[in-house]
Amino acid sequence: MESKILTTGETADMLRVTKLTVRKWANEGRLKGMRAGKSWRFNPEDIHAFLQNDLQQEPQKVA
DSSP: OOOOOEEHHHHHHHHTSOHHHHHHHHHHTSSOOEEETTEEEEOHHHHHHHHHHHHHSOOOOOO
């Protein structure tokens, strides 16, 4: 089964964050993705793994 590669916008919609946040997380290495020129592309399986990992971590406290 072939999985669709997601754009930054599609990934942002899936995670319910802004495109800027997706690019920031990708640049930081927090979100796995691949560069395509100046753009990022994301594998849906990596997004699901990111969500699972994020849910298992302790919530961050807001000051």
